[in-house]
Each structure stands twice: as C-alpha cells, then as structure tokens.
Amino acid sequence: xxxxxxxxxxxxxxxxxxxxxxxxxxxxxxxxxxxxxxxxxxxxxxxxxxxxxxxxxxxxxxxxxxxxxxxxxxxxxxxxxxxxxxxxxxxxxxxxxxxxxxxxxxxxxxxxxxxxxxxxxxxxxxxxxxxxxxxxxxxxxxxxxxxxxxxxxxxxxxxxxxxxxxxxxxxxxxxxxxxxxxxxxxxxxxxxxxxxxxxxxxxxxxxxxxxxxxxxxxxxxxxxxxxxxxxxxxxxxxxxxxxxxxxxxxxxxxxxxxxxxxxxxxxxxxxxxxxxxxxxxxxxxxxxxxxxxxxxxxxxxxxxxxxxxxxxxxxxxxxxxxxxxxxxxxxxxxxxxxxxxxxxxxxxxxxxxxxxxxxxxxxxxxxxxxxxxxxxxxxxxxxxxxxxxxxxxxxxxxxxxxxxxxxxxxxxxxxxxxxxxxxxxxxxxxxxxxxxxxxxxxxxxxxxxxxxxx
Amino acid sequence: xxxxxxxxxxxxxxxxxxxxxxxxxxxxxxxxxxxxxxxxxxxxxxxxxxxxxxxxxxxxxxxxxxxxxxxxxxxxxxxxxxxxxxxxxxxxxxxxxxxxxxxxxxxxxxxxxxxxxxxxxxxxxxxxxxxxxxxxxxxxxxxxxxxxxxxxxxxxxxxxxxxxxxxxxxxxxxxxxxxxxxxxxxxxxxxxxxxxxxxxxxxxxxxxxxxxxxxxxxxxxxxxxxxxxxxxxxxxxxxxxxxxxxxxxxxxxxxxxxxxxxxxxxxxxxxxxxxxxxxxxxxxxxxxxxxxxxxxxxxxxxxxxxxxxxxxxxxxxxxxxxxxxxxxxxxxxxxxxxxxxxxxxxxxxxxxxxxxxxxxxxxxxxxxxxxxxxxxxxxxxxxxxxxxxxxxxxxxxxxxxxxxxxxxxxxxxxxxxxxxxxxxxxxxxxxxxxxxxxxxxxxxxxxxxxxxxx
Numbered sequence: 001x002x003x004x005x006x007x008x009x010x011x012x013x014x015x016x017x018x019x020x021x022x023x024x025x026x027x028x029x030x031x032x033x034x035x036x037x038x039x040x041x042x043x044x045x046x047x048x049x050x051x052x053x054x055x056x057x058x059x060x061x062x063x064x065x066x067x068x069x070x071x072x073x074x075x076x077x078x079x080x081x082x083x084x085x086x087x088x089x090x091x092x093x094x095x096x097x098x099x100x101x102x103x104x105x106x107x108x109x110x111x112x113x114x115x116x117x118x119x120x121x122x123x124x125x126x127x128x129x130x131x132x133x134x135x136x137x138x139x140x141x142x143x144x145x146x147x148x149x150x151x152x153x154x155x156x157x158x159x160x161x162x163x164x165x166x167x168x169x170x171x172x173x174x175x176x177x178x179x180x181x182x183x184x185x186x187x188x189x190x191x192x193x194x195x196x197x198x199x200x201x202x203x204x205x206x207x208x209x210x211x212x213x214x215x216x217x218x219x220x221x222x223x224x225x226x227x228x229x230x231x232x233x234x235x236x237x238x239x240x241x242x243x244x245x246x247x248x249x250x251x252x253x254x255x256x257x258x259x260x261x262x263x264x265x266x267x268x269x270x271x272x273x274x275x276x277x278x279x280x281x282x283x284x285x286x287x288x289x290x291x292x293x294x295x296x297x298x299x300x301x302x303x304x305x306x307x308x309x310x311x312x313x314x315x316x317x318x319x320x321x322x323x324x325x326x327x328x329x330x331x332x333x334x335x336x337x338x339x340x341x342x343x344x345x346x347x348x349x350x351x352x353x354x355x356x357x358x359x360x361x362x363x364x365x366x367x368x369x370x371x372x373x374x375x376x377x378x379x380x381x382x383x384x385x386x387x388x389x390x391x392x393x394x395x396x397x398x399x400x401x402x403x404x405x406x407x408x409x410x411x412x413x414x415x416x417x418x419x420x421x422x423x424x425x426x427x428x429x430x431x432x433x434x435x436x437x438x439x440x441x442x443x444x445x446x447x448x449x450x451x452x453x454x
Numbered sequence: 455x456x457x458x459x460x461x462x463x464x465x466x467x468x469x470x471x472x473x474x475x476x477x478x479x480x481x482x483x484x485x486x487x488x489x490x491x492x493x494x495x496x497x498x499x500x501x502x503x504x505x506x507x508x509x510x511x512x513x514x515x516x517x518x519x520x521x522x523x524x525x526x527x528x529x530x531x532x533x534x535x536x537x538x539x540x541x542x543x544x545x546x547x548x549x550x551x552x553x554x555x556x557x558x559x560x561x562x563x564x565x566x567x568x569x570x571x572x573x574x575x576x577x578x579x580x581x582x583x584x585x586x587x588x589x590x591x592x593x594x595x596x597x598x599x600x601x602x603x604x605x606x607x608x609x610x611x612x613x614x615x616x617x618x619x620x621x622x623x624x625x626x627x628x629x630x631x632x633x634x635x636x637x638x639x640x641x642x643x644x645x646x647x648x649x650x651x652x653x654x655x656x657x658x659x660x661x662x663x664x665x666x667x668x669x670x671x672x673x674x675x676x677x678x679x680x681x682x683x684x685x686x687x688x689x690x691x692x693x694x695x696x697x698x699x700x701x702x703x704x705x706x707x708x709x710x711x712x713x714x715x716x717x718x719x720x721x722x723x724x725x726x727x728x729x730x731x732x733x734x735x736x737x738x739x740x741x742x743x744x745x746x747x748x749x750x751x752x753x754x755x756x757x758x759x760x761x762x763x764x765x766x767x768x769x770x771x772x773x774x775x776x777x778x779x780x781x782x783x784x785x786x787x788x789x790x791x792x793x794x795x796x797x798x799x800x801x802x803x804x805x806x807x808x809x810x811x812x813x814x815x816x817x818x819x820x821x822x823x824x825x826x827x828x829x830x831x832x833x834x835x836x837x838x839x840x841x842x843x844x845x846x847x848x849x850x851x852x853x854x855x856x857x858x859x860x861x862x863x864x865x866x867x868x869x870x871x872x873x874x875x876x877x878x879x880x881x882x883x884x885x886x887x888x889x890x891x892x893x894x895x896x897x898x899x900x901x902x903x904x905x906x907x908x
Contacts, residue, residue, distance in 0.1 A: 004465045005530050011458045076459050077538075077834050084531075088605075106560055108834030110873070150831045151542075170624070170876030177830055177879050376631055377604045380531050380562030419564070419873035422624030425631050 005087055007253040009080040009246060014072055019241040021276045021348055022234065023063035024283050026355060029234070029347050030322035033309060038453055041319050048219055049227040053123035057235035065238065067119070074118045074151055078107045079242070083250035088378040090398070097401035098256060099394060100411045102247045102274060103381070111384065111416030112270055113144035113230055116239035120228045121148035131155025132228045133218040135185065135210030137266075137342075138164055138386060139171030140416055141230030146180035156180035157225065159187065159213040162205035171420045185210040192216050192315045206331050207342045208314030215317055231267025232312065232321075232346045240273025243413060248277055251411065258289050258411035260397055264389035265293040265302065265360070268346030274413035276348075279357060290359060293349065294393035297364040298436045299332040301325060301345045302353050304362070304443060309453040310344060320451060323350045326438075327446025333436045343446070361393060364435040368392045369428040372418070384416040385424050459541055461707040463534040463700060468526055473695040475730045475802055476688065477517035478737050480809060483688070483801050484776035487763060492907055495773050502673055503681040507577035511689035519692065521573070528572045528605055532561045533696070537704035542832040544852070551855035552710060553848060555868045556701045556728060557835070565838065565870030566724055567598035567684055570693035574682045575602035585609025586682040587672040589639065589664030591720075591796075592618055592840060593625030594870055595684030600634035610634035611679065613641065613667040616659035625874045639664040646670050646769045660785050661796045662768030669771055685721025686766065686775075686800045694727025697867060702731055705865065712743050714851055716866035718843035719747040719756065719814070722800030728867035730802075733811060744813060747803065748847035751818040752890045753786040755779060755799045756807050758816070758897060763907040764798060774905060777804045780892075781900025787890045797900070815847060818889040822846045823882040826872070838870040839878050 022029065031040035043055045050058075057065060067075075086099040104112035124132060131154050136142025142158040149156035158180050165172060165184040172182045185205045186193040192212035196203050203209070211229070218227035229236060244261075251257055261278050263271035271293045281287040295302055305324040312318035314328055323344045326332075330343040352358045372388035374395065375381065383391055394412040401408040418425065427433050476483065485494035497509045504512070511519060521529075540553040558566035578586060585608050590596025596612040603610035612634050619626060619638040626636045639659045640647040646666035650657050657663070665683070672681035683690060698715075705711055715732050717725030725747045735741040749756055759778040766772035768782055777798045780786075784797040806812045826842035828849065829835065837845055848866040855862040872879065881887050 006465055008462050008464065010462065011460055077542075088531075108836075114834075147834055151834070169880070170873075173876040173880040173883070174836060174873075176883055177827060177836060177876075179831070373631060377633070380568075380601055380605070382562075382628060382631060417873075419624075419628075419871075422627040422631075426623070426627040429627070429630055 005085045007083045007250040009249055011076050011080070013246070013249055014075055014079050015067065015242045015245040017064035017066050018238045019245060019277055019280060020060055020063055020065055020238050021279065022061050024280060025351060029351055033320040033453065035311065035316060035318065035320055038320065045319070049215060051124045051127040051129060051226060053126060054120060054235050057238060058233060068122060071119050071122050080246045081106050083247055083254070085254065086379055089375060092374060092378045093395065093398050093402065095398040095402040096405065096407045097398040098407065098409045099398055100251065100254065100256070100258070100409070101414045102243055102411065103414045104243060105381065105414060105417035109140070109144040109147045110419065111140040111144065112240060112243060112273055113141045114147060115242055115273070116230065116236045116269065117144035117148035117228070118151065119239045121145070121152045121154055124226055125152045125154060129154070129226050131157060131225045133157040133214040133225050134228045134230065135159045135161070135207060135214045136164070137161045137207045138384065139168050139420055140384065142175050142180070142182070143171060144230070145228055146175040146178040149180065150178040157217060158182045159185040159210040161185055161207060161210050162203065167423050168420050185213050187213060189213065190216045192317070195315065206314060208328060211313040212315040212317055215313060231269040232344070234348060237269050237272035237276070237346055237348050240269045241276050243273035244275060244277030247274060247411060256409050257287070259408045260290040260292055260410050262292045262294060262390050262393040262397065262410065262412035264386050264415065265295045265345065265349060266386060267342050268349035270413055270415040272346065272349060274411070275358065279352070291357070292359045292361060292393055292397070294389040295360065295362050296368070296389060297362040298438060299326070299342070300362040300438070301343065302350070302360045306447060307350060307354055308450050310450055312344060320453060321347055323347055324353065325450070326443055327449055329449045330443070330446040332438065363389055363392045365433060366435050369425070369433065371395045381414065382418040382425070383414060384418040385421050387415045387418070390414060459539045461537045461704040463703055465530050465534065467700070467703055468529050468533050469521065469696045469699040471518035471520050472692045473699060473731055473734060474514055474517055474519055474692050475733065476515055478734060479805060483805055487774040487907065489765065489770060489772065489774055492774070499773070503669060505578045505581040505583060505680060507580060508574060508689050511692060512687060522576060525573050525576050534700045535560050537701055537708070539708065540833055543829060546828060546832045547849065547852050547856065549852040549856040550859065550861045551852040552861065552863045553852055554705065554708065554710070554712070554863070554865045556697055556865065557868045558697060559835065559868060559871035563594070563598040563601045564873065565594040565598065566694060566697060566727055567595045568601060569696055569727070570684065570690045570723065571598035571602035571682070572605065573693045575599070575606045575608055578680055579606045579608060583608070583680050585611060585679045587611040587668040587679050588682045588684065589613045589615070589661060589668045590618070590684070591615045591661045592838065593622050593874055594838065594840070596629050596634070596636070597625060598684070599682055600629040600632040603634065604632040611671060612636045613639040613664040615639055615661060615664050616657065621877050622874050639667050641667060643667065644670045646771070649769065660768060662782060665767040666769040666771055669767060685723040686798070688802060691723050691726035691730070691800055691802050694723045695730050697727035698729060698731030701728060701865060710863050711741070712865035713862045714744040714746055714864050716746045716748060716844050716847040716851065716864065718840050718869065719749045719799065719803060720840060721796050722803035724867055724869040726800065726802060728865070729812065733806070745811070746813045746815060746847055746851070748843040749814065749816050750822070750843060751816040752892060753780070753796070754816040754892070755797065756804070756814045760901060761804060761808055762904050764904055766798060774907060775801055777801055778807065779904070780897055781903055783903045784897070784900040786892065817843055817846045819887060820889050823879070823887065825849045835868065836872040836879070837868060838872040838875050841869045841872070844868060
C-alpha cells in the first residue's frame with residue numbers, strides 16, 4: 001500500500017476549452033418552448049434573463065468553446081482539483097475494485113458549482129450587468145455565485161430554500177461574508193413567493209419556488225440584474241466538463257481507465273461534468289465506460305418521472321423544457337440532500353438517458369448516509385449529502401465487483417464537502433432520519449398538472 | 455497576471471523526517487519540573503500520560519526523526535498541501551510585496567492539526583493504547599484527533615471548551631461522525647470539572663480547564679487511555695515542521711525566498727510548523743528571514759506575559775513548564791478565535807522569543823476579521839479566526855512594504871478554513887464584536903498565582 005495515491009496536474013493543464021456534448025449527440029436536443037405560445041424560443045426570448053454570451057453557448061453546436069483567460073485565472077485559485085485513489089476505502093470494502101475519486105470540494109466555495117458560477121459572472125460582467133439573482137437549495141450554488149460575483153465586483157441576490165435557510169444558518173453567513181443578500185424562499189419579496197405563502201404559510205420551499213422568485217426579481221429589475229442558474233441548462237453542464245477533462249488526464253497519470261464513472265444527479269451538472277468527457281471517448285474513441293447517475297429515491301426524476309415538456313420552476317414562469325420530470329408542482333419531502341430536491345433534470349441528461357447512453361439508479365437516504373460515514377472513516381472527508389449519493393453508487397459498484405470477483409476501475413465525482421451539512425449528519429447519527437419513498441399517487445397528481453404541449 | 459500561482463509537490467516530496475529544532479537551539483530548553491517536587495521530570499513521570507515513543511521525541515536532541523511509513527501513508531490523503539501566491543490579494547492591497555500562503559485547510563480535518571494527530575495516534579497504537587483523551591477549543595484539534603483515532607481504529611474522548619461546544623454544534627457532530635465521544639467542559643465527569651463548576655456554575659470554560667479534565671480522564675483510566683495534546687509540547691511542534699519543509703521546496707519552485715514568514719500563535723505549533731525549517735536556514739545557511747508570530751491582543755501570552763514556570767493547565771495537575779504565561783488562572787475573554795485562548799505558549803517558541811530569534815505581534819480581533827474578509831473576497835477562502843491572525847499579520851507586512859516602496863516576499867501559514875466558525879463571522883458582520891484588551895490588573899492578579907519555583 002505504498003506509492004502515490006493522488007494524481008496532480010500542473011496549472012498549465014487546466015482545460016483551455018469547455019466540451020459541448022451537443023456537437024456529438026446522436027439527435028439534437030428537443031427545442032425549448034415559450035410558455036405562452038408553445039413555439040420554440042429564440043435568443044431574444046431568453047435575453048431578459050441571460051446575457052447573450054451565455055445564450056449563444058446554450059444553443060451552440062460547436063464541439064469546443066474557449067474558456068476566457070479571466071475565467072481560467074480565477075480557476076487557478078483551486079484548479080486542477082485532485083484525483084485520488086481511495087485505497088483505504090477499497091480495503092474497508094475488501095473489494096478487488098480500484099476506486100478513484102475526483103474531489104471538487106477543494107474549491108473555495110466547497111463544491112464544483114464555482115466552475116460555472118465564475119464563468120456566468122464573467123459573461124454577465126462583460127455585458128455590463130450589475131448583479132445576479134439566483135436560488136439555492138443546500139447552499140452550494142448560492143455560495144459559489146456569491147463568491148463569483150465578489151471576484152468580479154458584482155452584486156448577488158440569493159433566494160434560499162427556506163428549509164435550508166433554517167437548517168444551515170452558516171451557509172447564509174458565508175454568502176453574506178462575500179457580500180451577497182440572502183432571503184428565505186418563499187418570501188414576501190416577490191409575487192411568486194407571496195402566492196405560495198398564501199396557499200401554505202408554513203411552506204418549507206423548494207428549488208422550483210426559489211427559481212420562480214429569482215427569475216421574477218431579475219425580470220423586474222429593468223436590466224440591472226440578470227438571473228443565474230446553477231445546473232440544468234446546457235451551458236451550465238458544459239462549464240462543468242472541465243472536471244471530466246482533468247479526470248481523463250489524471251486517470252492517465254494513474255495508469256488506469258474507468259470501467260464505470262459515477263456521479264450524483266440533482267439538476268445534472270455534477271454528473272455531466274465528470275461523465276460527458278468520458279462519454280465523448282465512448283462515442284468517438286471506442287471506449288465502453290458505463291456512465292452511472294445516482295438520484296435520491298425520495299426525488300426520482302429519471303427513474304420514476306416521465307419524459308415530457310414541463311416548466312423549470314414551480315409557478316410556471318420559465319420556458320418549457322422537455323425533460324424527465326415528476327411534475328413542476330411536485331414538492332419533495334425535506335430530505336437533507338437539499339441540492340437534489342428538483343422536480344426535473346437537465347435536458348442533456350434526459351436525452352442521454354432516453355437514448356440509453358447512460359444508466360441511472362435511485363438510492364435511499366439511509367444507505368447514502370451510511371456510505372458517507374464509511375467513506376469519511378476511510379478517506380477522512382465528510383461529503384455533502386448530495387455528493388454522498390455518488391459515494392453510495394460507487395460503493396454499490398465496488399461491492400458488485402467483489403461479488404463478481406473482478407478488478408473493475410470505478411471513478412466517481414466527489415462534488416463537495418459537507419461542512420455546512422453537519423445538521424444532517426447529526427440527525428442521521430441521532431437516529432432521526434429514515435427512508436422516504438414518494439407515493440405513486442402523489443407523483444401521478446403532479447403529472448396531471450403537466451402543461452399540455454403539441 | 456498569468457502563469458502558475460499554485461506550486462504543487464508530488465507525493466514523493468512529502469518529508470521523510472521531522473525537523474527537531476532542539477538540535478539547533480543556542481541553549482537547551484529549560485527542564486520541565488514535577489509539580490510536587492519541582493525536580494526535573496524524567497520519562498517515567500510522563501509515562502502515565504504519553505506513550506514512550508512520544509516521550510523520547512519530547513526530549514530528543516536528534517536533528518531529524520524519521521516519519522513512520524504508516525503515518526506518511528495517511529499524510530498522502532491530503533499532503534503535500536498547496537502553496538499559492540495571493541496575486542489577487544496583492545492587487546487588492548496595491549502592494550509591491552509578493553504574498554505567498556501555505557494552505558493547511560485542505561486537510562480532511564480542515565487544519566494543520568491532523569499532521570500531529572495522525573502521528574500521536576500511531577505512536578499510541580504501537581504501544582497498545584485503546585484510545586486517547588483530549589481537549590479542544592475551537593474544535594480544530596478535537597476534529598483532527600477524532601479523525602486520526604478513526605484511521606487507526608482507536609477510541610477518542612474529547613473535552614470541548616463549553617463556549618465552543620455551544621457556538622459550534624457542527625464541530626461536535628463532525629467529531630461524532632468519526633466515532634468520538636464529546637463532552638462540554640467544564641463537566642461533571644471529572645473532579646477538575648466539578649471543582650470549576652462549584653466556583654462558577656456558568657463557566658464558559660477554557661483550554662486550561664479542558665486540559666485538566668482530559669488529563670484526569672486519561673490518568674484515571676488505568677492505562678486504557680492516554681492523553682494527547684494538540685500544541686505546546688516539543689514533539690507536537692516537531693510534527694508540524696513538515697509544513698515548513700514542504701514550503702521550502704515550494705518557494706524554490708516559485709523562484710522566491712521569503713523575507714518574512716508569518717504564523718498565528720495559540721499554543722505555538724502552527725507558527726512553529728511553518729517557521730522552524732526557515733529558522734534552521736537562518737541558523738545554518740546564512741539566511742536572514744524574519745519570523746513573525748501573531749497572537750490575539752485579547753490573549754497576549756508573549757507580548758504581555760512573563761517568562762516563568764507555570765502549569766500547563768488551569769487546575770495545576772500538569773508538570774511545570776517555563777514559558778511566557780499570563781498565569782494559569784487567566785481566563786481570557788470569549789474571543790472567537792477559541793484556539794488561541796491559551797494562557798501559555800510552547801516552550802520552544804518562548805525560548806526563541808527570549809533569544810530574539812523570532813518576532814511577536816499582538817493584533818486585535820476587529821482588524822483580524824477585517825483582514826479575513828479582505829482575504830476571502832480576493833482569494834475565495836474563509837479562514838478560521840485563528841488562521842485570520844496570520845492573514846492580518848501578513849497584510850500588515852504587505853502594507854509596510856508598500857509604505858517602504860519595497861518588493862518584499864511574505865509567506866504565511868493559512869492553517870485552517872473557517873467553515874465551522876461562521877457564527878463568529880456572523881457576529882462580526884452583524885456588528886456584535888468589538889476589540890478587547892485584557893486589563894493589566896487582571897493579568898497581575900493571575901501572575902500572583904504563579905507557582906513559586908527555585
């Protein structure tokens with residue numbers, strides 16, 4: 001058990017381009033539709049919310065898009081991130097599998113989210129935008145955007161899902177340390193928030209509701225603010241491909257190539273970040289790596305949802321996107337992986353799933369926390385509950401390899417640390433958590449409210 | 455502003471030996487005295503509390519002591535740690551100085567403390583000890599020891615200073631996640647704790663009190679447990695020298711050599727870790743780097759204390775150590791840098807200070823938090839309040855360089871992140887903190903209770 005277990009790249013190896021999977025998709029993504037007319041939206045429809053630089057990325061069919069020098073300079077504060085071999089975990093599991101993990105938690109915001117936050121802030125800054133509005137669930141995204149805005153001297157207005165706001169006061173404090181203003185959602189500050197509170201004054205909120213509020217706040221700002229989304233959109237997933245691109249180089253340093261790549265899926269950007277560059281190798285270089293997304297059993301968009309046009313938010317303000325969805329009115333139970341409480345999924349991930357180019361698995365909460373504790377005791381790192389879904393998936397793969405008696409190479413994306421999620425660990429260790437499976441009837445009810453398209 | 459700003463070493467560059475400054479001190483350290491007889495203590499006197507492997511290190515005059523292979527294997531989980539040039543901070547300060555920082559916060563426990571915790575747990579494990587007792591202030595040390603014990607399948611019993619226990623519930627949870635048992639100190643579990651509570655039922659505790667409890671718990675365990683200290687002792691400072699040894703290699707990669715090395719001083723191990731290998735260069739290689747320790751103005755052991763024999767703990771159970779002390783009965787104000795609330799200082803640091811081989815500066819709380827926010831906005835990292843003293847010291851140096859119009863090279867040790875200290879930032883941002891200078895009369899009172907030696 002000697003030798004190197006961490007495979008470092010020099011800063012000169014930070015990717016110079018993002019990889020755009022749209023260039024390699026077997027069929028193009030379904031068009032995004034206007035919520036009123038149900039006609040495909042064009043760049044101008046999106047212009048009130050996003051800068052043109054990002055809108056063009058959203059629809060680009062170019063395979064590689066150059067990363068601006070100023071963004072790469074910020075990336076250097078924490079990139080390349082390390083890739084480690086989890087030898088102690090392998091030993092704890094007594095598996096012949098070789099387990100590697102890419103660790104995005106070394107970013108100053110504590111997760112992969114800063115990769116896209118930095119890019120988004122920069123493109124907005126280029127077009128003279130004063131600040132960004134956004135939503136945050138677990139707080140990973142809000143923290144990342146607060147930092148990114150701070151890097152470029154911009155304002156940041158965060159609507160934070162109320163249950164996270166209450167469970168994670170220190171998340172609020174860290175965003176405020178970077179100068180962001182943070183409001184619990186649903187709030188009285190927007191029409192969308194007030195409408196929810198009228199129906200349910202005790203609403204614990206959801207990402208969908210918070211999105212509605214942040215979108216409204218940007219749209220009502222008369223061009224002062226634009227809106228930033230931490231996942232789901234094509235350009236967001238693309239910004240995360242630097243993770244997989246680095247991992248490809250690092251696996252080469254390690255002298256191995258993954259049989260399976262695992263990542264948690266909330267909105268899809270974390271899984272996409274590690275998986276898409278490996279998918280490109282499958283599509284273009286004859287590789288056969290399995291790409292496995294892991295979602296929480298309590299919010300199973302892909303494994304129990306339906307591939308249909310739906311709103312990205314809860315109130316129905318956003319364009320319609322074809323995606324595997326539980327219905328935009330779906331409010332998931334208050335599971336502790338707040339970042340995975342989204343009713344839908346990135347269009348790109350949905351297409352890949354629909355075309356059998358990726359695999360999906362739903363894993364329950366208790367198994368996930370158990371996996372996180374096993375990992376922490378072996379490798380030292382307390383993972384974010386979202387990230388723990390990736391660990392749980394990797395451990396299932398490692399145990400399957402043991403069962404099969406095969407030396408398989410497993411790579412997973414450890415997308416963030418859990419330093420602001422200790423209340424969830426506290427609840428788990430104190431026996432206060434249990435598994436929750438969303439009743440089919442409730443999903444059916446939400447499905448009945450899907451918009452009728454075409 | 456292009457080029458590399460992070461200077462990485464391969465894992466093969468993790469130091470193979472700790473550097474023992476005792477071999478190079480101009481005069482030997484004053485002997486440690488038995489609290490009853492006032493005679494120098496020998497290894498046998500320390501054996502109830504520490505394993506012989508560490509006792510021998512405590513008194514060793516060897517210049518280099520080999521790091522056991524098993525300890526280096528654990529180090530590989532996070533070492534070598536990065537060294538970065540803080541270009542964005544330089545720009546924010548508009549200083550000609552070049553500022554570098556060694557970042558120990560990437561350790562899974564979040565600070566440099568895991569360097570010695572790992573070593574201490576291993577040496578105890580070698581001698582068949584079942585578990586370790588300890589105290590923790592801010593929680594950095596308790597977290598590190600909980601992790602280290604978990605790595606080697608040992609028990610861990612932590613007495614946590616009550617004010618930190620209350621301000622940092624998630625610190626408790628992280629220690630418990632690694633299987634440690636955590637008790638607020640002063641507690642009813644020990645005679646020492648009960649004695650304090652009888653005098654003051656609302657005591658917020660101190661490191662000194664918690665040490666008394668942890669020492670008593672080990673001594674009363676009939677050999678099952680031994681005690682572990684996170685700073686102050688010679689072997690602890692020695693374990694941290696891997697920081698400075700790595701930094702020497704990394705500064706060479708950066709093509710620079712520091713004019714001044716800065717580190718915060720609580721018990722002394724963090725400052726020693728970065729400074730001692732550079733001091734060796736001063737002593738043996740003709741270098742003239744200034745070595746600057748920074749302590750909080752509210753607990754100014756070196757700048758306002760007296761060089762005298764005193765107890766390491768509050769109750770007077772430990773051996774007597776000659777050190778700059780505010781008196782063992784000194785209870786500092788509840789400043790948020792809990793890890794710096796210690797009445798004394800490592801013997802090694804005191805000797806170096808007494809011999810003018812290092813410099814010391816006391817910096818107030820408000821300036822320290824202000825420096826931390828400036829650093830966070832520039833470099834992204836939220837520092838622990840303890841670590842922020844190092845930032846504040848480095849910023850003073852950078853501004854002095856600007857004043858002098860000189861390009862000076864500054865290196866500081868960013869010993870840990872502040873993810874579990876957000877309540878302190880919250881208080882700072884909310885205007886609830888202020889500076890506190892300990893009244894001379896109170897220091898004089900504590901000094902009057904110093905033991906009379908010789």
